[in-house]
Amino acid sequence: MKLRMKICTGWLHNEQLLNKTVQESSVERSQRLASQNFRTLANRQRESSADRSQRLASQNARTLANRDRESSAERSQRLASQNSRTLANRDRESSAERSQRLTQQNARSTRNRTRRQHNLLNAAFAYDCTVDYSELNDIDIGRMDKICNLCQAKNGQLKLLDCVVVVAK
Numbered sequence: 488m489k490l491r492m493k494i495c496t497g498w499l500h501n502e503q504l505l506n507k508t509v510q511e512s513s514v515e516r517s518q519r520l521a522s523q524n525f526r527t528l529a530n531r532q533r534e535s536s537a538d539r540s541q542r543l544a545s546q547n548a549r550t551l552a553n554r555d556r557e558s559s560a561e562r563s564q565r566l567a568s569q570n571s572r573t574l575a576n577r578d579r580e581s582s583a584e585r586s587q588r589l590t591q592q593n594a595r596s597t598r599n600r601t602r603r604q605h606n607l608l609n610a611a612f613a614y615d616c617t618v619d620y621s622e623l624n625d626i627d628i629g630r631m632d633k634i635c636n637l638c639q640a641k642n643g644q645l646k647l648l649d650c651v652v653v654v655a656k
Contacts, residue, residue: 607623
């Protein structure tokens with residue numbers, strides 16, 4: 488199968504992009520995509536946590552803007568297309584891949600469920616070292632310069648014994 492497309496061949500010395508229209512075979516397409524995936528993976532491994540957060544935030548903003556602009560018919564078409572791609576991918580996956588996907592899905596569900604199930608009543612007095620409190624959605628562990636709205640104490644200080652509260656994000 489031949490595909491007609493534009494391929495970027497690189498930057499000229501005057502930094503203008505040269506585009507050529509070429510015929511691309513399925514093998515060439517696979518090689519191009521594999522090379523692109525390798526470059527993307529290398530870039531993602533080099534990026535810092537702040538860069539990753541910024542990239543994901545801008546990606547989420549673009550996605551939200553695009554979805555706000557789409558009509559209900561376009562949304563239905565997008566979801567139908569997404570469902571058909573998901574079904575096609577699941578038909579192609581081997582039993583080992585299916586098992587791995589389901590294991591990851593179960594682990595993700597368990598993590599989310601345990602995050603929601605933590606009873607934080609008097610949690611400051613019964614610290615559990617097995618719980619990663621920074622992962623919990625109900626807790627905001629901020630810098631140590633925040634001032635309590637109830638007793639006006641800074642973090643790390645305690646004016647009132649009963650002023651240990653969980654702050655919602």
